[in-house]
Each structure stands twice: as structure tokens, then as C-alpha cells.
Amino acid sequence: MSQKIAFLFPGQGSQFTGMGKALYDANEKARALFEEADAILGRYLSKMCFEGPEDVLKDTANTQPALFTCSAAAVEVLRERGIEPACSAGHSLGEYSALYAAGVVDFATGLKLVATRGAAMAEAAHNTPGAMAAVMGLDIEKLDAICIQASDNVCKAGVANDNSPGQIVISGHAAAIEKACELAKAAGAKRAMLLPVSGGFHSPLVFSAREIMEKELASVTLNAPQCAFVPNFTAKPEADPAKIQEYLLEQITGRVRWVESVQAIAALGMTVALEVGPGKVLAGLVKRIAPALPIHAAGTPEEIEAALATL
Numbered sequence: 001m002s003q004k005i006a007f008l009f010p011g012q013g014s015q016f017t018g019m020g021k022a023l024y025d026a027n028e029k030a031r032a033l034f035e036e037a038d039a040i041l042g043r044y045l046s047k048m049c050f051e052g053p054e055d056v057l058k059d060t061a062n063t064q065p066a067l068f069t070c071s072a073a074a075v076e077v078l079r080e081r082g083i084e085p086a087c088s089a090g091h092s093l094g095e096y097s098a099l100y101a102a103g104v105v106d107f108a109t110g111l112k113l114v115a116t117r118g119a120a121m122a123e124a125a126h127n128t129p130g131a132m133a134a135v136m137g138l139d140i141e142k143l144d145a146i147c148i149q150a151s152d153n154v155c156k157a158g159v160a161n162d163n164s165p166g167q168i169v170i171s172g173h174a175a176a177i178e179k180a181c182e183l184a185k186a187a188g189a190k191r192a193m194l195l196p197v198s199g200g201f202h203s204p205l206v207f208s209a210r211e212i213m214e215k216e217l218a219s220v221t222l223n224a225p226q227c228a229f230v231p232n233f234t235a236k237p238e239a240d241p242a243k244i245q246e247y248l249l250e251q252i253t254g255r256v257r258w259v260e261s262v263q264a265i266a267a268l269g270m271t272v273a274l275e276v277g278p279g280k281v282l283a284g285l286v287k288r289i290a291p292a293l294p295i296h297a298a299g300t301p302e303e304i305e306a307a308l309a310t311l
Contacts (some may be wrong), residue, residue, distance in 0.1 A: 004310050006265050006273040007078075007085035007101045008286070008295070009071050009094030014191050014279035015063050017052035019299070020070035023077060024050070026301040028075035033107060037069045040111055045069060060125065060198060064118030065092050065111055071097035072107055078276065081308060087228040087237075087265050091282060092161070092202070093117070095248065101276070102225035104244060108218050116216045120209035121201060121252070127208065129297055130200020131174040133181050135165050137190030140259075143180075146187060147172070150180035160202035161256040164288040169195070171203040179280030200258060210252040212272055228268055235260035237268065262289040274298040274307055287298050 023030040024046065028189040048057055049066050056062060076082075092100035093114065100110045102164065135143055138160055147157040147170055157180045160171035170180055177200075181192035199206060222241035231238050233247040235257040264287070265273070273295040275282045286295045296307035 003272055004086040004268075004270045005083065006007075006087040006089065006268075007075070007264075007271040007276045008051040008278045008282050009088075009090030009097035009101070010067065010275065010281055011059065011090065011092035011094040012063050012067065014277065015067055015113075015279050016278060017050075017054050017057060019049050019278040020046070020068070020073055020300070022290050022300045022302070023070070023073045026196070027073070027077050029076040029080060033069060033073045033076060034082060036107065037065065037111055040108055041065060041115060057157065060122040061115075061118045065115045067093060067277060068097055068111060068114040070112045072100050072110070074276045074304070076148055077100045077301065077304055078298065081304070082252070083311075085227045086229065087268055087270055088225070089230040089234075089261050089265060091258055092251070094277065095097055096140065097277060099222075099225070099244070101225050102229045104222050104225050104229065104241065105220070106117065113216060113220065115211075117213055117252075120212040120299050121206055122198065124172070124206040125197075125199020125201070128205045129174065130172060130203060130205040131177040132160060132169055132171045132195045132197050132200060133177050134195055135168050135170060135181070135184045135189050135194055138168070138184055138187060139165075140168055142187060143168050143170065143184065146180050147176075148181045148283065150176045150183055152176070156204065159202055159255055159260065160200075160230075162259045163256075163287040164259060166190075166288075167285070171200045172205065173200065174188040191221050195205070202252070202254060204253050210249050213252060216248055217248060230257045232258070232261060235264050237262050237264065238279065239247070258285065259289050262286055262293075266293050268288040272311065
């Protein structure tokens with residue numbers, strides 16, 4: 001039986017100093033993408049990925065194009081080995097890498113979109129401060145109710161990322177998030193802890209970033225995906241470029257339905273998944289969501305070789 005391979009792409013939080021360097025050193029096409037990114041952005045994004053410093057790399061405005069470039073470089077290495085996705089999806093920012101892998105955007109278009117998105121989200125977080133927290137050990141229905149209870153007419157909290165069973169991220173105004181954490185602990189959550197982020201992402205607090213991205217997305221043409229594509233916002237396969245554009249906007253202020261997305265990918269009959277890009281965050285989530293779907297890291301030449309050996 002031929003393998004049906006899902007490419008899954010990590011989002012913000014998977015970055016680390018040194019990411020992409022092994023791809024750059026080992027592969028000509030990967031190296032060309034890093035050089036193209038430097039030229040398009042007019043700054044040494046490659047050096048930032050390879051050498052940091054960490055506080056500069058973790059700035060949202062830098063993290064987003066950096067992760068996109070590293071993931072796209074890994075895609076090129078896989079393509080050179082004849083590996084193409086039967087399905088593509090990404091977690092939050094990773095959705096743009098998934099669109100690149102699916103042929104919806106070319107590299108230059110995708111990079112410009114994520115550079116604009118990163119800068120817009122950083123600005124939105126600065127202008128409208130917010131908070132996010134990870135809650136462990138509660139189901140999503142209970143946490144939805146807690147967020148409603150923690151909100152009032154001014155301060156709002158809501159579920160931002162449904163990451164895996166028992167691991168959910170909430171987002172919103174700091175006071176509401178702190179109250180939701182207290183309520184979650186009282187309701188039996190194993191942990192409820194504030195995350196070291198600069199804003200309330202995937203919530204209405206970053207609506208100004210959505211407005212900026214609406215104009216940016218209107219200026220580009222999206223192609224129909226060449227494989228199944230599962231967006232965060234609906235967690236259902238989507239092939240219409242106009243709908244994909246709409247969902248990219250909804251995703252900025254809306255919920256990342258990662259549990260449902262992985263379930264949809266498994267239901268499409270995928271036989272293996274590759275985490276294409278830095279880190280192994282998604283591998284841990286997928287193992288909890290769909291334990292029958294094997295997943296392998298594919299962010300370095302060594303990881304890619306090891307993953308290909310299992311196919």
C-alpha cells in the first residue's frame with residue numbers, strides 16, 4: 001500500500017536559535033530560500049534563525065517569517081526526495097507553511113504575508129495588551145463555560161487553541177484570563193498557567209491585525225490547493241481559494257481547532273504524518289489526538305532521513 005502522507009507545520013513557540021542551519025548547510029534549494037528571504041525582507045533573517053539572539057528571534061514580527069522560511073526549506077528537501085503531501089495543515093502561523101506546501105502560495109507571496117501578519121500581530125498586542133494561559137486537565141466544554149463566567153462587559157476570555165485532549169489555551173484580557181485560571185483550578189484543572197506571550201492572540205483583542213491582513217490578502221492571488229488542505233478555523237478540508245482567504249482572516253481572531261483538524265486528517269485516510277519544520281510540539285499533540293496515526297519529525301536533514309526510512 002502506498003503511503004498517504006500528511007505534512008503538518010508548527011506555529012509560534014516552536015522557534016529556537018540555530019533552527020534551519022543544518023538545512024541551509026546541506027541543501028542547495030533550502031539555502032536558496034533563506035537567501036531569497038533575506039533579499040525580500042531586506043534583513044538577515046537567516047542569521048537571526050541560525051545565531052539569534054533569542055530575544056530578537058522570539059519577537060512575533062521576526063518569529064513568523066523565520067518559522068515560515070525554515071518550514072518551507074524542509075518542504076524543499078522533502079520534495080527533492082520525491083515526497084509530496086496528500087494532505088497539508090498547520091497550527092496557527094503554520095497554516096501559511098501548509099499553504100506553501102499545498103501550492104496555494106509561492107514562497108515570496110507566503111513570506112510577505114507572514115511578515116505582514118507578524119508585524120500586525122505584534123502591533124496589535126502592543127496597542128491592546130492581553131494575556132494567554134495554558135489549561136491542563138479540563139475538557140473544552142467546561143473551559144468554554146469557565147471563560148464565559150470569567151468575562152464581563154469589558155474584560156473577555158475565550159478558548160484560543162484546542163491543542164489536544166486536556167491541553168487548551170485561553171486568550172483575552174489579562175484580568176479575565178487570571179480569573180479564568182482561578183476558576184479552572186477550582187474546577188479541577190491540573191494546571192492553569194499564564195504563557196510568556198505579548199498579547200491575546202486568537203481573540204478579538206488582535207482585530208486590528210485582521211484588518212491589516214484583509215488588505216494584504218486582497219492584494220494576492222491564492223491558487224487552489226494541490227492536495228487536501230485542512231484550515232484551523234473550520235477543521236474541514238477546503239479547496240476554494242476564496243474560502244481559504246476568508247478562513248485565514250477568521251483564524252487571526254478565532255479558535256485554532258487543532259484536535260478536530262487532526263481528527264479530520266486521520267479521517268481522510270492518511271497513513272503517516274510528518275512535522276515539517278522546527279521542533280516536535282505537534283508530534284506530542286498528534287500522539288494524544290490520533291494515536292493510530294504515526295508522526296515523525298522532519299525539520300533537519302537527519303530527521304528527514306530517519307522519517308523517510310520508515311516510509
